[in-house]
Amino acid sequence: xxxxxxxxxxxxxxxxxxxxxxxxxxxxxxxxxxxxxxxxxxxxxxxxxxxxxxxxxxxxxxxxxxxxxxxxxxxxxxxxxxxxxxxxxxxxxxxxxxxxxxxxxxxxxxxxxxxxxxxxxxxxxxxxxxxxxxxxxxxxxxxxxxxxxxxxxxxxxxxxxxxxxxxxxxxxxxxxxxxxxxxxxxxxxxxxxxxxxxxxxxxxxxxxxxxxxxxxxxxxxxxxxxxxxxxxxxxxxxxxxxxxxxxxxxxxxxxxxxxxxxxxxxxxxxxxxxxxxxxxxxxxxxxxxxxxxxxxxxxxxxxxxxxxxxxxxxxxxxxxxxxxxxxxxxxxxxxxxxxxxxxxxxxxxxxxxxxxxxxxxxxxxxxxxxxxxxxxxxxxxxxxxxxxxxxxxxxxxxxxxxxxxxxxxxxxxxxxxxxxxxxxxxxxxxxxxxxxxxxxxxxxxxxxxxxxxxxxxxxxxxx
Amino acid sequence: xxxxxxxxxxxxxxxxxxxxxxxxxxxxxxxxxxxxxxxxxxxxxxxxxxxxxxxxxxxxxxxxxxxxxxxxxxxxxxxxxxxxxxxxxxxxxxxxxxxxxxxxxxxxxxxxxxxxxxxxxxxxxxxxxxxxxxxxxxxxxxxxxxxxxxxxxxxxxxxxxxxxxxxxxxxxxxxxxxxxxxxxxxxxxxxxxxxxxxxxxxxxxxxxxxxxxxxxxxxxxxxxxxxxxxxxxxxxxxxxxxxxxxxxxxxxxxxxxxxxxxxxxxxxxxxxxxxxxxxxxxxxxxxxxxxxxxxxxxxxxxxxxxxxxxxxxxxxxxxxxxxxxxxxxxxxxxxxxxxxxxxxxxxxxxxxxxxxxxxxxxxxxxxxxxxxxxxxxxxxxxxxxxxxxxxxxxxxxxxxxxxxxxxxxxxxxxxxxxxxxxxxxxxxxxxxxxxxxxxxxxxxxxxxxxxxxxxx
Numbered sequence: 047x048x049x050x051x052x053x054x055x056x057x058x059x060x061x062x063x064x065x066x067x068x069x070x071x072x073x074x075x076x077x078x079x080x081x082x083x084x085x086x087x088x089x090x091x092x093x094x095x096x097x098x099x100x101x102x103x104x105x106x107x108x109x110x111x112x113x114x115x116x117x118x119x120x121x122x123x124x125x126x127x128x129x130x131x132x133x134x135x136x137x138x139x140x141x142x143x144x145x146x147x148x149x150x151x152x153x154x155x156x157x158x159x160x161x162x163x164x165x166x167x168x169x170x171x172x173x174x175x176x177x178x179x180x181x182x183x184x185x186x187x188x189x190x191x192x193x194x195x196x197x198x199x200x201x202x203x204x205x206x207x208x209x210x211x212x213x214x215x216x217x218x219x220x221x222x223x224x225x226x227x228x229x230x231x232x233x234x235x236x237x238x239x240x241x242x243x244x245x246x247x248x249x250x251x252x253x254x255x256x257x258x259x260x261x262x263x264x265x266x267x268x269x270x271x272x273x274x275x276x277x278x279x280x281x282x283x284x285x286x287x288x289x290x291x292x293x294x295x296x297x298x299x300x301x302x303x304x305x306x307x308x309x310x311x312x313x314x315x316x317x318x319x320x321x322x323x324x325x326x327x328x329x330x331x332x333x334x335x336x337x338x339x340x341x342x343x344x345x346x347x348x349x350x351x352x353x354x355x356x357x358x359x360x361x362x363x364x365x366x367x368x369x370x371x372x373x374x375x376x377x378x379x380x381x382x383x384x385x386x387x388x389x390x391x392x393x394x395x396x397x398x399x400x401x402x403x404x405x406x407x408x409x410x411x412x413x414x415x416x417x418x419x420x421x422x423x424x425x426x427x428x429x430x431x432x433x434x435x436x437x438x439x440x441x442x443x444x445x446x447x448x449x450x451x452x453x454x455x456x457x458x459x460x461x462x463x464x465x466x467x468x469x470x471x472x473x474x475x476x477x478x479x480x481x482x483x484x485x486x487x488x489x490x491x492x493x494x495x496x497x498x499x500x501x502x503x504x505x506x507x508x509x
Numbered sequence: 510x511x512x513x514x515x516x517x518x519x520x521x522x523x524x525x526x527x528x529x530x531x532x533x534x535x536x537x538x539x540x541x542x543x544x545x546x547x548x549x550x551x552x553x554x555x556x557x558x559x560x561x562x563x564x565x566x567x568x569x570x571x572x573x574x575x576x577x578x579x580x581x582x583x584x585x586x587x588x589x590x591x592x593x594x595x596x597x598x599x600x601x602x603x604x605x606x607x608x609x610x611x612x613x614x615x616x617x618x619x620x621x622x623x624x625x626x627x628x629x630x631x632x633x634x635x636x637x638x639x640x641x642x643x644x645x646x647x648x649x650x651x652x653x654x655x656x657x658x659x660x661x662x663x664x665x666x667x668x669x670x671x672x673x674x675x676x677x678x679x680x681x682x683x684x685x686x687x688x689x690x691x692x693x694x695x696x697x698x699x700x701x702x703x704x705x706x707x708x709x710x711x712x713x714x715x716x717x718x719x720x721x722x723x724x725x726x727x728x729x730x731x732x733x734x735x736x737x738x739x740x741x742x743x744x745x746x747x748x749x750x751x752x753x754x755x756x757x758x759x760x761x762x763x764x765x766x767x768x769x770x771x772x773x774x775x776x777x778x779x780x781x782x783x784x785x786x787x788x789x790x791x792x793x794x795x796x797x798x799x800x801x802x803x804x805x806x807x808x809x810x811x812x813x814x815x816x817x818x819x820x821x822x823x824x825x826x827x828x829x830x831x832x833x834x835x836x837x838x839x840x841x842x843x844x845x846x847x848x849x850x851x852x853x854x855x856x857x858x859x860x861x862x863x864x865x866x867x868x869x870x871x872x873x874x875x876x877x878x879x880x881x882x883x884x885x886x887x888x889x890x891x892x893x894x895x896x897x898x899x900x901x902x903x904x905x906x907x908x909x910x911x912x913x914x915x916x917x918x919x920x921x922x923x924x925x926x927x928x929x930x931x932x933x934x935x936x937x938x939x940x941x942x943x944x945x946x947x948x949x950x951x952x953x954x955x956x957x958x959x960x961x962x963x964x965x
Contacts, residue, residue: 080606084774088580090606092599093853095569095586108561114568114587124565130638131562164606187775223776223898230778232898271903273926273963274744304555306663308704386561421893427663427698427707430922432905434893453903454894454924484664503741505894505903505924507961 047072048098050144052118053202056100057142060125061204065102065109065132067368068125068142069203071341072098072116073383077195078159082171084187090164099383100124103365104132112384144208149338149345152329155214155242159194162243167192170251174220177252178259184266185259186230187223192216194243201343209343215334215489216245217478220255224262231268231451233261234436238478238489240336261418261437264449271438271453271506277413278455278502279406279441284419284476286492289324290394291422291431292459293317295483297351297359298377298389299366301426308429308460312357318463320355321399328376328392333491334478335392342378342387349375352463363389381486391481393491399469403496406470408444414504415439415446416455421479429459432505454505462499470496518546518673520685526588527677527685530572530597534679539575539615540597541678543811544568544588545852549670550638554645555662562642569852572600578609584853612838615678616812619843623808623815624799628688630716633669641667644722648695651726658699658734663707665695669717674811682813690804691716692947693725697733706739708732708886713804713947732886735909739921742910742964748882748937749925749960750911752872753944753952755885756865760794760950763929764860766897767821769836769847778900778930779827788825789936793866795820796831796847798949803862805949811856814846821863825934833858864951868939872954875940882911883920883962900929906962923964932957 048056053070060068078092097114098121109131113124159167174190197213219236235258239245280288296307309317318324328346330336337346342364351359362370363378366389379390407415415438422433432454439446475493523544530542546568553560570593571584581604585596649665668691675685694711710728712720751759771777779787788794798807798816810816812834820828832840833848833856849859876884889905896902903926910917927935940954 086610087606087608088610089582089855090603091582091584091855092603093571093584093586093596094592095853097567097586105558106555107559110561110563110565112563112565112567127564130564131559164603168606225775229900230776230898232896265899271926273924273961275965301663304663305661305698305705306707384565384567386563423889423893425707425889427705428701428921429704430889430905432890432894432924434890434903452894452896452899452901453926454890454905456890456905456922456924458922503922503924503963505890505905505926505963507926 047074047198047200048116050208052121054142054144056121056125057202057204058140059122060100060102060129061140063129063132065104065129067103067204069101069201070098071383072200073197075195075197077193079191079193080168080171082175082190085175087168087171090168095382097383098124100128101386102128102132107131108386110386142204143206144202145206146208149209151212151338152331152346153240153336157243158214159216159243170246173251174255177255178220178222181256181259181263184224184226184263185222186225189221192218199341201339203343207343209339211338213240213337214242215240216242218245218249220258222259222262224266226266228266231262231265233258233265236477238334239332240334241332265451268449268451271450272504273506275501275503277410277498277500279410279413279415279496279498280494281415281417282403282470282472282496283474283493285416285497286395286476286494287419287422287433287479289396289494290391290490290492291424291433292462293324294326294391294394295424296426296429296459297361299360299362300389302360303366306427309357315357316355317357317460318352318355319466321469322352322355322463322466323350323397324352325350325397326361326391326394330393333393333475334489335491340376340378341380344374344376344378346392347376361389361391363387379488381488385486388483390483390488391490395493396495398471398473398495401468401470403470403472406468406496406498407441407446409468410441410444410498413441415441424459431459432456455502456505457502462502465500467498467500472496518671518687520673520675520687523673523675524677524683524685526593527675528683530593531677531679533597537576539679541573541615541676543571543674543676543850543852545672545674547670547672549668550641551666551668552642552645553664553666554649557646557650559642570596571852572596573855574600574604575613575615576604578611578613579604579607580613581607582855612835614834614838615680616682616814616834616844617680618682619814621815621817626801626806626808628715628806630689632716632718633671633689633691636717640717641669644693644717648693648722648726651722652695652697652729655726655730656734658737659697659730660700661698663696663698667693676811676813678813684809684813686808689715691720693720693722695725695729697729699733699737701737706733706736708736711947735886736907736919739907739919741922742920742962744963744965746959747962748879748956748958750876750879750882750884751955751957753942753954754946755888756955757946757948757950757952758888758891760863760865760952761948762895762897763933764796764831764863766929767830768858769830769832769840770858772830773836773839776898783827783829785827786825787827788822788933790825791868791939792822792825792933792936794822794863796860796863798861800862803945803949803951804947805861807861810846810848811850812848814844816846816861819845819847831858831860862949864943865939865953867941867943867953869941871940871942875938875954875956876911877914879911879914879956884909884911884916902927902929902932923962926961926963935959
């Protein structure tokens with residue numbers, strides 16, 4: 047994307063006003079999207095965003111500028127703008143010599159989506175639409191989309207680091223609306239992986255679409271969600287978002303340092319049921335939050351955050367680890383070249399327990415079974431979290447019975463971790479997620495086995 | 510520190526780029542170019558120092574080509590000539606893969622005159638960076654020193670931006686405009702037993718002299734201190750008291766359900782209900798981007814039509830929907846100039862300046878009438894707990910219980926549930942205290958009885 051001597055000159059220019067550290071992050075992202083809605087392939091769109099973000103650090107202050115102009119002149123201008131914040135330090139010339147490091151890609155791509163003919167890319171949308179509508183007359187609307195992106199990044203910094211990554215992600219999703227006497231209900235399903243078009247080797251498009259449609263139809267006969275505190279069984283897969291919200295965000299070192307986390311000062315302490323082992327791992331081949339290097343050029347890593355209930359580690363980016371004199375954990379990420387990196391999760395998941403998942407349900411007298419969780423959010427300072435139930439059922443006398451309508455589940459992170467009573471042995475990764483923090487979205491994965499929480503508050507209307 | 514102001518965007522230059530693309534339409538083709546450019550300065554302060562200072566600009570173009578009812582779209586994050594030409598070529602290349610749509614078509618000039626709106630301030634570009642830095646640092650200091658219970662500030666920032674755009678089509682549209690915005694925001698922390706509480710405040714205007722550090726700081730500190738000692742409430746049916754900024758949130762959700770595309774595609778519970786009573790007789794809702802009081806005010810929509818006043822609910826009776834060109838053609842009406850987009854997507858539909866016609870009283874006078882209620886200070890989980898198709902509504906709530914017309918204990922870890930349809934019908938009082946929110950919506954205090962509060 048940018049020649050090595052140019053990068054060296056840009057970094058030198060960025061340091062000229064006394065900066066201690068300078069970095070060039072360049073990105074070239076091409077994306078395409080096919081969308082079918084209302085029975086018609088509405089569009090195939092494509093686009094490209096390319097540019098560089100330059101940051102200069104002096105003490106605790108960071109200067110940042112970005113530009114879509116990757117010429118040397120454009121980069122030098124951005125370097126000067128970024129160095130404006132570092133005015134106090136002495137000037138002078140600091141030589142920067144870059145050494146290229148290649149990190150093996152954990153997610154090799156078999157078929158680049160761009161190499162697949164456009165007609166073939168939109169054909170899967172048609173198949174999904176037909177299969178979803180075939181489920182029955184109740185299905186009144188179907189949306190299917192297939193998106194692919196290729197994000198090439200390059201990171202060079204004044205410590206001499208020069209590295210790159212090539213991230214290919216493919217996303218397929220189907221959403222259906224079912225209509226009945228009780229109004230309309232929705233169902234949806236998405237699959238997203240850090241891989242190429244071979245995603246469709248592992249998806250049965252028709253069965254996938256029918257599943258989304260079935261969710262909508264099932265919810266037509268759903269009764270209002272109960273209200274108040276109940277035992278909750280979370281199904282394997284999408285329930286991983288619970289850990290992302292209940293605890294993951296609170297382990298991000300930038301929030302910990304600012305006193306905005308309930309987990310500050312708790313390393314080495316028992317913070318969860320001893321059944322809980324929680325991992326964040328950016329190296330899992332094909333998962334939505336996987337990469338070779340993070341957006342600061344550090345290789346992805348497997349980090350055990352909670353081991354048998356004991357808090358073992360936080361998540362770190364370059365600035366936080368530099369301040370504390372330790373290595374980064376490979377969690378410095380950013381939405382694009384237009385953003386500063388910060389501490390972010392990758393693929394966050396709860397490890398397997400040893401109980402048969404059927405026994406987890408059978409052992410629940412009266413409660414709620416959440417087959418599919420939607421998005422959530424957390425207040426890291428208090429630990430209070432909320433997330434949506436996309437597909438949920440009542441559990442009565444140890445059996446899953448009636449479907450219930452959508453609603454939110456709320457709880458408190460530290461309390462919820464202590465309240466995990468039993469964990470199944472059926473681990474699965476959930477769907478692809480986009481995690482938002484301070485206005486930046488990044489792709490993340492999550493996963494968990496079936497588990498039961500002693501009680502969470504269900505935001506329903508019926509007593 | 511450099512103090513050179515970036516040059517303001519030349520709208521004519523953007524229009525020239527858009528015109529040049531639109532002029533390349535071949536026989537049988539319609540071509541539209543949407544071009545945008547923006548610059549922004551953002552300062553974060555922490556413990557009396559600059560934590561980060563960002564100065565940047567960005568630009569992009571989105572191109573639509575329509576032929577035989579098929580639409581091709583492509584975008585690029587650059588206005589370099591070669592890249593712009595590639596976007597046009599790529600849009601043409603994508604076109605054959607879309608299926609014909611009899612309602613596909615670009616906006617055509619409709620004779621509605623644009624309202625002259627003063628939405629751009631030279632001050633955003635002329636103010637030295639040092640002054641912007643001082644705003645963030647001063648805001649952080651004010652909040653830290655406001656009360657001994659404030660233990661820290663998570664973030665204090667000043668941001669301003671100039672955005673400019675132009676749209677041109679081969680159907681005769683060629684418009685452009687630019688606007689500015691400036692805001693300060695702060696979030697503060699306090700200890701509360703084993704955990705902490707956090708609360709934020711902000712102030713928004715079109716330039717640095719239109720934002721108030723005091724307003725942001727006072728709001729953050731008052732909200733923070735009110736949260737200390739919150740507990741989980743007993744479940745109950747209560748009267749929900751929505752302050753103006755949360756009413757704005759509710760209006761935003763409702764307006765999404767009144768979007769013409771959702772309606773045409775059978776995804777809105779309000780489809781086919783024009784002329785029916787869908788809300789309380791007290792509720793009159795309009796979207797009026799020609800109202801300069803709103804930060805969402807704009808003379809043109811993102812397809813280049815002049816914005817206009819769109820009545821949505823009149824005395825609770827549904828008047829109509831928000832449309833862009835495509836959704837309007839589909840349901841046989843005219844666009845309400847509600848097209849909204851960035852350069853990387855086709856036009857969607859969005860309200861810009863929603864408001865509720867004021868009733869009477871303000872938050873305090875209405876609260877005094879509530880026997881058993883909850884005054885909400887924050888609603889959470891809106892993206893996961895509110896379904897705009899079914900109308901199911903379930904959100905987490907923080908706030909304070911109200912009994913006998915007085916504030917009682919603060920609450921947290923609770924949810925409010927209902928349906929959006931019910932909430933609109935059940936509004937029992939509309940305040941007169943219009944407050945314009947950062948997103949462009951003007952909220953008032955609302956009272957809504959009979960909402961389920963779930964807690965213990």
